[in-house]
Amino acid sequence: MSTQKQTIKPSTYVGKKLKIIPLSGLEEVGKNCTIFEYGDDIIVVDLGLMFPNEEMPGVDYVVPDITYLKKNKNKIRGLIITHGHMDHTGAIPYFMKELGFPTIFTLPLTAEMIRVRLEEFKLDKKVMIKIIGPDDQLNLGIFNLSFFRVNHNIPDSVGIGIKTPLGIVIHTGDYKFDHTPVDQEPTEFHKIARLGGEGVLALLSDSTNSEQPGFAVSxxxxxxxxxxxxxxxxxxxxxxxxxxxxxxxxxxxxxxxxxxxxxxxxxxxxxxxxxxxxxxxxxxxxxxxxxxxxxxxxxxxxxxxxxxxxxxxxxxxxxxxxxxxxxxxxxxxxxxxxxxxxxxxxxxxxxxxxxxxxxxxxxxxxxxNKIFGVHASGHAYQEEQKLMIALSRPRYFIPIHGERYMLERQSDTAVSIGVPRENSYVISNGCVLEFIEDTNPAYVKLALANRFTNHKIPVRARVAAKKLPSGYVMVDGLGIGDVGNIVLRDRQLMSQDGMFVIIVTVDNETLDLVGSPDIISRGFVYLREAKDLLQETRKKVRDIVKDHTSVGRIENWSSLKTALRDEIGTYLFQKTERRPMILPVVIEV
The missing domain is CATH 3.40.50.10710 (Metallo-hydrolase/oxidoreductase)
Structure with missing residues (x-):
């Protein structure tokens, strides 16, 4: 693993930087999205969603943070989708408008699945989807793209060869090598090997099953x-x-x-x-x-x-x-x-x-599956990962698609078959991995001495100091991104210890309490069985209100609300060892 910045003389750099940016999909399983940028050209591979975990109550989906893409939408030359699973396609309807409706390129089955999904959002007439075949090539700005069939548990899955001025980058997509597939053609090994022979700068490889030895079940x-x-x-x-x-x-x-x-x-x-x-x-x-x-x-x-x-x-x-x-x-x-x-x-x-x-x-x-083999993973095991690396022979290796331990494990696998440790980059979402040609004679000699790869351009790699925004964006009903950490925290708090509402009515002239404080409890205590606690709480509320109104007219009631929230919260924890969400309401009459 290497994430250290290289120290070299700027004068030895030539040309522009190639940037590879995993916007999401690393250190997690889902919402895959990777950016490739060179000069004024950007292509995006996949735009998926992730299902929420138990700590995200009320959230429907989690999608990537596309802040960087929105700022650079004029550079986007196309959105390429590797296959039809939701963790690679699911965020498309949510972001097409914000990204300026870029053209989508993908194979027929994936295209139709995306079209049907866009139809549900009434966007199918606004988004152009161009159907490609595995033997097609695309020119998108500076990038030239070719494709190779891979096996996965959905037809029309492909990996991508991306030709750039600094060399070829391979993105495997989700893959396995199934020699007896049911409804697909076998993986096009010859295309991967041909790319490897031409010289692969970097391989981005599916890490999901990197802990599993051997080959995946057919x-x-x-x-x-x-x-x-x-x-x-x-x-x-x-x-x-x-x-x-x-x-x-x-x-x-x-x-x-x-x-x-x-x-x-x-x-x-x-x-x-x-x-x-x-x-x-x-x-x-x-x-x-x-x-x-x-x-x-x-x-x-x-x-x-x-x-x-x-x-x-x-x-x-x-x-x-x-x-x-x-x-x-x-x-x-x-x-x-x-x-x-x-x-x-x-x-x-x-x-x-x-x-x-x-x-x-x-x-x-x-x-x-644990007691009888009724499921075969669609992701490569270790020996298949080794074969992918051996066929492509990359100068740099970038494990993608998986939790951190999965990425680390595949990095170890790559090193075990010849990728130099310093050339294997285990990074996280939002990291900007930069590649640039270095004409320093010492580095040129070092680069050419790497016998593992056929890539001969002396290209340095480094992780930029500044990361891009890459946090969770929550989809809740029709809202996209309006559920943040504070809202989630409140939901978690209410789901754990409930809610405790305190309603006090204050005379606007005398500042005296009008009647007894009202208390509403939901998910905290059953009011009929906690009469003593409620009586003591009401008494404490009266004391707090009296302390804050004894100084004379109050222009802003926020200090009283804060005091009620803090002091009643502390009191209830002392009595119950629970921390309900306290919602104080002050009514002036």
Missing amino acids: EKKIGENLNSLFDQARGRIIISTFASLLSRQQQIINAAILHGRKVAVSGYSLEKNLEIAIRLRYMNFPKDIFIPIRSIGDYPDHKISVICTGAQGQETSALGRMSKGEHRDVQIKHGDLVVLSSSPIPGNERSVQNLMNSLFRLGAKVVY
């Missing part, structure tokens, strides 16, 4: 395991998976056909993605295999299979509602086989456990 193996579950099942089979995992859905449908079962679908996003895949002919099956979810009661249980959303434990998802007995058409019962065909996203483990507990209580048999 999707074909998951199909075999699903078939065996269909062989064993005597009742209904309900399989939950990611809405965009089309290859898995195809295999479930194949198994249903083989075993003479009908397929019903539940989950808005799942239904939408299936419609797109069918329309674009990315999935293949007889039309009569599907039945409406409301019609499953018209068939024997052994003739029914259901594909639904909710394997991450989302309460409002189709499976989440089934687990609580709230689904309109499906009631879980004894004899049902429920399959969670996914692995928990970091942070969702507890939600998934709660989901499984509920399903077991209702009498279902639950199968999940």
Whole structure:
């Protein structure tokens, strides 16, 4: 790992800087977005969202901070999307207007998924989406882009080769090397190797599974395991998976056909993605295999299979509602086989456990990946990461897409096969990684001596001292960015110890209290069982008001509100060891 600034003579620099800026997606899983900038040209790769964690109550999504892009929107030559997952596409509708509606470049399936999403925001007529193929090349300003197919758990996934004046930069996107893919062509290894032969300045590589030794399981193996579950099942089979995992859905449908079962679908996003895949002919099956979810009661249980959303434990998802007995058409019962065909996203483990507990209580048999192989990751394991690095042979290595420990682990992997430690940069969101040619003879000699890479331009790398804004931007309903740290803190406080409202009415002339202070408690104590506490609190409120009004007329009541908040907060903590949110209200009459 290296994040140290290099000390060299400015006079040896020539040309402009190439900047690589991971705006988001590092030290986290989600909301991927990377900027490439050279002179007056910027291209953006991916613009995704992230789902909120437990410390973000009421938040729908988290999206990147695009402050820098808004300031430089006139430089943006295009937005390139590597594949159709929400952590790479989900923020697009929220920011297109602010970015000046840049053209989006992507493959057909991804393009249609983005278009449908934009349609929901009434933006589909305003955003230009240009469909590209894996053999196409793009010239966007100074940048020349080529593409190579990679395997992931959604079709039309690509990596990108970006030719710049300082050399080629490869962005892998999300990838794995699956030699027996279900609904995709194999990875185009020859294109990666060709780029490596031309000389790769930097490789930005998916780090999600950097802790996993060996090779990722092929999707074909998951199909075999699903078939065996269909062989064993005597009742209904309900399989939950990611809405965009089309290859898995195809295999479930194949198994249903083989075993003479009908397929019903539940989950808005799942239904939408299936419609797109069918329309674009990315999935293949007889039309009569599907039945409406409301019609499953018209068939024997052994003739029914259901594909639904909710394997991450989302309460409002189709499976989440089934687990609580709230689904309109499906009631879980004894004899049902429920399959969670996914692995928990970091942070969702507890939600998934709660989901499984509920399903077991209702009498279902639950199968999940830990006990039987029903999910294959779409991300490369260590040996695949080594192969990607060996084929591309980069001068600099930049692990992306993952938590900090994932980035560090892949950095170690890169070093283990020949990347110099000082050339592997583990950075964080908002860091500006600068590349510039250095004609210092000593450095030229050093650069040419690096036998690991075919890149021969003597280019230095360094992390700029100043980071760009890269914090969390919350989406809550129709609001984007209006939920900040203070609002989150208040929500967390209320969710933990509740709220305590103190209402005092003061005579505007005499400054005397009018009546007794009113107290409203929500989520703190049950008022009927805390009469003594409330009486003492009211007495303390009277004393505080008297102290503040004894000095004469008050022009500003903020000092009284502050005193009520602080002193009553301290008093309640002493009595209960809880810290509710204190909301003082002063009414003048």
